[in-house]
Amino acid sequence: MSEAFKWVAREGSAAGSLDVGDTVTLRVHENRTTIDDTKLQVHAVGEPILKGERVAGRHALADGEQAVKSPIKFAHVVLKTTRYSEMLEWWQLVLSASVRHGNDFITFLSYDDEHHRLAIVRLPHLKERDDSLSGVEHFAFTFATLGDLFSKYQQLKARGITPYWTINHGMNFSAYYRDPDGNQVELQIDAMSPQTADEFMNSPVFAANPIGVDVDFDALIARFEAGESAESIVRYPGYSPVA
Numbered sequence: 058m059s060e061a062f063k064w065v066a067r068e069g070s071a072a073g074s075l076d077v078g079d080t081v082t083l084r085v086h087e088n089r090t091t092i093d094d095t096k097l098q099v100h101a102v103g104e105p106i107l108k109g110e111r112v113a114g115r116h117a118l119a120d121g122e123q124a125v126k127s128p129i130k131f132a133h134v135v136l137k138t139t140r141y142s143e144m145l146e147w148w149q150l151v152l153s154a155s156v157r158h159g160n161d162f163i164t165f166l167s168y169d170d171e172h173h174r175l176a177i178v179r180l181p182h183l184k185e186r187d188d189s190l191s192g193v194e195h196f197a198f199t200f201a202t203l204g205d206l207f208s209k210y211q212q213l214k215a216r217g218i219t220p221y222w223t224i225n226h227g228m229n230f231s232a233y234y235r236d237p238d239g240n241q242v243e244l245q246i247d248a249m250s251p252q253t254a255d256e257f258m259n260s261p262v263f264a265a266n267p268i269g270v271d272v273d274f275d276a277l278i279a280r281f282e283a284g285e286s287a288e289s290i291v292r293y294p295g296y297s298p299v300a
């Protein structure tokens with residue numbers, strides 16, 4: 058299985074103030090080797106969702122078209138596999154999920170009041186995953202607390218399941234894993250309030266590095282267990298919240 062890309066942002070020209078048209082350089086690494094430097098131009102700033110109208114399609118309406126509502130939530134993901142039992146075991150463990158209904162073809166998993174958050178379908182004819190094809194890069198699940206995320210990391214590590222990437226994104230703080238098929242999933246916590254996340258994502262700090270900074274979970278767990286607060290551990294370097 059090929060290693061996934063790691064995106065490492067470098068200092069860009071966006072500093073002090075941020076505006077549409079500012080450029081930053083995004084460096085793409087693979088196995089510690091730089092494979093690409095990409096100039097990015099900022100397309101949109103200053104439209105934090107909390108300050109704007111929560112109206113679906115407000116950027117996509119044609120003249121005279123009426124706005125319609127957004128979905129109220131993201132509901133579920135369905136994965137297709139040839140490794141049916143292996144995938145079921147992995148996902149139940151990773152999400153601490155239970156089976157709501159299952160048979161030889163499809164199993165519905167959930168961990169909350171949703172009837173299914175994840176379903177796994179067995180299709181024996183499938184080819185192996187091919188990372189050269191377009192498609193989903195990863196999807197993510199949010200834990201309630203840093204302690205819960207660290208506990209899940211430790212539980213998985215004890216079973217030989219380790220993340221390929223651990224990172225502080227600023228507004229979220231994450232560990233990325235691959236399931237037995239190579240699907241990539243992010244386990245995270247929200248590290249900022251919605252308002253602070255809005256401000257952060259419209260700051261020059263975020264424009265210069267929209268990816269984040271790598272972190273060492275084992276080292277941070279040691280600090281956490283020694284009594285350092287979750288707020289201190291997830292604090293994003295170089296960014297001071299406005300409020």
Ligand SMILES: [Fe+2]
Nearest residue numbers: 195196197243
């Ligand atoms: Fe993500």
